[in-house]
Amino acid sequence: MTTLVCLIPVALFLGALGLAGFLWALRSGQYEDLDGAAERILIDRDDKSN
């Protein structure tokens, strides 16, 4: 029982962390150009200003 008192909040906290991370990513436009994100990894960045 005492382990549960610890573990349930920990599990919920970690879950909530993931949820919050997802919502943040959604809000900051990470999902707006999924095709572009897949292709951009192929671009060489030789100048730092990019």
Place this chain on the structure above:
Amino acid sequence: MSCCAPGAEMALDVSSTTSVLPSSEEIRLASRSLGDDLRQTDLSVPTVHCAACIQTIETALGKLERVEGARVNLSTKRVSVRWRGDEVPPFVAAIGRLGYQAHLFAPEADAKDRTLSELIRAVAVAGFAAGNIMLLSVSVWSGAEGATRDLFHWVSALIAIPALAFAGGIFFRSAWNALRHGRMNMDVPIAVGVSLAYAMSLYETINHGDHAYFDASVSLLFFLLIGRTLDHVMRERARTAVKGLSQLAARGAMVLRSDGARDYLPVGDIEPGMLLLIAAGERIPVDGKIVQGASDLDCSLVSGESTPKTVASGERVQAGTLNLTGSLTIEATAAAKDSFLAEMVRLMEAAEGGRAHYRRIADRVSTLYAPVVHLTAFVTFLGWMAATGDWHRAITIAIAVLIITCPCALGLAVPIVQVVAARRLFENGIMVKNGSALERLATIDTAVFDKTGTLTLGQPRLVNASSIDPATLAIAADMAAHSRHPFSKAIAGFASPGGQQKFDAVAEYPGFGIEAADAGAIWRLGRRGWAGWKARTGGEGKHGYGGTVLTKDGIIVATFDFEDALRADARAAVERLNDVGVSVQMLSGDTAGACAEVSKILGVGDFVACLLPSGKVECIETLAKDGHKVLMVGDGLNDTPALSAAHVSIAPATAADIGRNAADFVFLRESLLAVPLALDVSRKAGRLIRQNIAIAIVYNAVAVPIAILGHVTPLIAAIAMSASSLLVIGNALRLQGFGPHAPARSTAADRRASFGALARSS
């Protein structure tokens, strides 16, 4: 005004250098201010498709002066450019130099898709809650007792609150909306089931009961939200793809003031009496009268006529026609809101209503389903009350009946099939606007085609090239390259590679043809009466398509015959439609002769020629009155009212903007086989939807008696509901592999082809 779908420009892309770039006034009108002197312009660039494109465009634009930054969005095929200063940096030209075509489109203040992000957030919250509650429920099912079980139930109840409030809100609002208007939809039983399940579970938890349905109510929301989100994504994708086609519309025109000043005014500010300057290649923004100049007008989008019309001063011109060869000064005779285009919108709105009566299968099922389910639960309650007199037990069992019948499978039965069908069509270059279009298409028995631009490409094709001396043809082709007249473009396609004839001077005479001087000889390509001034002019009317000739010093050296090129696979498409029991007709605004020829080649049984836009609507309404379900396929402005009058409608990507918006389906590739394919997929989808509904009903027939007898536990409910949902989803996926002519999957080449089609049509 937005009627600038590609007319003649798309013939052969020889005109990339001559096509008119949007003027900086137009760009300024279409950009929006980000404050602090910073402005943003969104451009649609349909041909970007890989990392190299992104890098090329972003680097090139970043180097321009006063450009703060450029960002390519590959998913929507757009480039947003942020710039500052008074003068517009030449970014459209810069993109053009890289080999991409960029178009402006209307700035939207609210560009982000609010509904989608709300749905995704709801899915995330519901998924989080469902996962955690299921974890606790599994512990309860595997034997947690007493205080531990109560603790788990309390934690579940807490987690469920945000899920119900946030994710469930979507269903509660929709159900409330339906009830308030005296309607019934699938969300009503969902909302009732979910909230009652939660209330009962809370009551059980407070009283240390052993059965709580928190997991059922939240995972139900999770599953249904996934279906709903997929449905929304499908429609949104079609919408952006269709919007990406929007051509640079005539959003303004150069106005010549009485004091000689020139102002660029938006279309809405143009008043009757103003003098407008229309350069070659521009669309005429409002109805007017030509004051000065002569030119050829491409009326194919407006009237369906395939041959360009020669106009001279004093004649009236209609809004939406494309000025091909000479510059014109016109006097506006109507404001934009009274012009031809606005008239089409009015006709379209009047014609709409036929499809407003259509009720979606899901709604029809739910009007039957919800009362039956609620009545069953109520009768169960009464039965148990009469049998045992234990009201707590009676209510518990009645609510268990509601939970087990909660239409999870039924809620997914329709959208999941439509999402798979839309995906399948998307891979083949066909956009579906919404699910009800698929349902309506499955029921049609008559297909009505427009001629110009639909069955034919609306571009002339040179038919007697083989009988013309190659050297002569090469000379004609070199001359023709200087003009954007559709006939010229057809001839220019035959230019001999490399061997460019050098002319001393080339001049275009709008309405007549092209004149070129070369080593003392004068060549003319154009109208017989003008070019062959020394020849006897007797055979004028004999050449059906106007009679275009090439002359040297007034002596005819070659005659060119044209015909309207048929759309690829038009005949096969008509045959295939006939094979599946759909009768095909043709309605056209073109002459009877031109129609008879096309209908003979294609084997179209019936046609009506010389129709006005309202005539097309009447034809379709007559068919509908005779009990036919009519599919309209058309592209022109003149087809738009007919597109919305028909039971369901399809437009090619080359159609006028307003036509694309009115149509339920838009196909991006040239082949007309898209029409039978869409019909085929929609009929199969209709079959699968009926199967899915049957599965859901069978599931209920098995599960409901168990629930009524009081044997349902939360574990049984969870298993039964997931099993029925999985079955329905699995059945829907069968659509992917259906059919003998199942076309290739979405391979890279395939996708490129569809981009190519987008590019060509833009």
